[in-house]
Amino acid sequence: MANTARGVQSVAKAVTKTGATKAVKGVGNSYVPGSFSKNLVVGEGGEFKGVKVGAEFKTPKGRGVLVKGIVGYHGQPNRRLDITPELNKAQKKLSVHATPNPHRRASAGTKLKR
Known part of the structure; x- marks a missing residue:
């Protein structure tokens, strides 16, 4: 009985390895x-x-899937700096601009203690 269990484990392990390899190759070939x-x-x-x-990824039968990841932030309205990212696709350049926040009120600053 122990030999049968070991045999099943080795076959399952081999199938898993070949299946994983085929899946990885398939993903590489399916990228649009x-x-x-x-x-x-x-x-x-x-x-x-x-x-x-x-x-985007496509299957051999023509079906497809779109995978997206989004990272965003929303600062407080009275923050000191307004940070804005920009992307120039032609130059493949990402830049981040930090400017004084135009919506900040003058009274929103820190108070000094005497």
């Missing part, structure tokens, strides 16, 4: 060229500023 740069957006969306990254 240019989809990463097509689905790359940096800037503002509503009240949030950030980065949205995505890529």
Whole structure:
């Protein structure tokens, strides 16, 4: 009985390894060229500023999936600096600008204690 269990384990292990290898190769071949740069957006969306990254994958039968990841932030309205990311796709350059916040009230600063 122990030999049978060991045999089943070794077969399962071999199938898992070959299946994983085929899956990895399949993912590499299914990537749609240019989809990463097509689905790359940096800037503002509503009240949030950030980065949205995505890529498209196709199966041999023509079905597809789009995978996206989004990172955004929304600062307090009375923050001192307004930080805005920008992407120049032609130059492949990401820049971040920090300027004084135009919506900040003068009375929103820190108070000094005497």
